[in-house]
Amino acid sequence: GENVEQHPSTLSVQEGDSAVIKCTYSDSASNYFPWYKQELGKGPQLIIDIRSNVGEKKDQRIAVTLNKTAKHFSLHITETQPEDSAVYFCAAHKGGSQGNLIFGKGTKLSVKP
Amino acid sequence: KAGVTQTPRYLIKTRGQQVTLSCSPISGHRSVSWYQQTPGQGLQFLFEYFSETQRNKGNFPGRFSGRQFSNSRSEMNVSTLELGDSALYLCASSRTGEPTNEKLFFGSGTQLSVL
Numbered sequence: 001g002e003n004v005e006q007h008p009s010t011l012s013v014q015e016g017d018s019a020v021i022k023c024t025y026s027d028s029a030s031n032y033f034p035w036y037k038q039e040l041g042k043g044p045q046l047i048i049d050i051r052s053n054v055g056e057k058k059d060q061r062i063a064v065t066l067n068k069t070a071k072h073f074s075l076h077i078t079e080t081q082p083e084d085s086a087v088y089f090c091a092a093h094k095g096g097s098q099g100n101l102i103f104g105k106g107t108k109l110s111v112k113p
Numbered sequence: 114k115a116g117v118t119q120t121p122r123y124l125i126k127t128r129g130q131q132v133t134l135s136c137s138p139i140s141g142h143r144s145v146s147w148y149q150q151t152p153g154q155g156l157q158f159l160f161e162y163f164s165e166t167q168r169n170k171g172n173f174p175g176r177f178s179g180r181q182f183s184n185s186r187s188e189m190n191v192s193t194l195e196l197g198d199s200a201l202y203l204c205a206s207s208r209t210g211e212p213t214n215e216k217l218f219f220g221s222g223t224q225l226s227v228l
Contacts, residue, residue, distance in 0.1 A: 043219030105155035
């Protein structure tokens with residue numbers, strides 16, 4: 001089955017710096033890659049997603065890139081702010097049932113003022 | 114529009130007991146799925162219900178079960194609790210339950226501690 005590896009597990013940056021989180025997946029049939037942000041005491045919230053027919057997608061300070069050949073995708077956050085501090089999860093889905101949505105183990109991002 | 118509501122927020126149980134968790138999805142959402150979140154394993158899919166029927170099931174023992182009512186509210190039950198069941202249990206809802214076509218909305222979870 002699908003396996004999603006996420007790195008790093010923790011990341012600390014200074015406010016204003018960029019943060020990059022990387023994920024790799026194993027199943028070449030995966031074609032949808034969402035990213036979730038989980039703030040303390042809350043459930044995960046979708047922040048951006050990308051489909052396999054697109055190489056890059058941006059939304060203000062957040063961008064996601066996908067390399068289908070290498071089977072990896074990354075989340076880029078520019079001009080980080082303290083409110084970006086949270087746990088970020090990547091996921092991969094090959095379509096069909098929701099059971100096919102496989103999550104990485106998460107990255108705890110800390111942005112220091 | 115109200116979000117996904119999970120109750121209770123916290124639970125403390127002892128080994129061998131059973132527990133029932135509740136999830137009220139967003140109005141109009143017919144799919145409710147459950148996830149177990151632990152520091153070591155991340156988010157793991159338990160099962161999904163759609164229109165009162167279990168549609169998908171993850172790789173968890175039979176002690177974990179669930180159901181969905183006609184109003185789409187869902188409950189999850191864990192019997193004969195083990196220490197390893199301590200986790201944050203998250204519920205997510207969507208209209209059709211197909212992640213590639215629509216957004217999943219998560220509740221804030223129920224933190225279960227088994228002593």
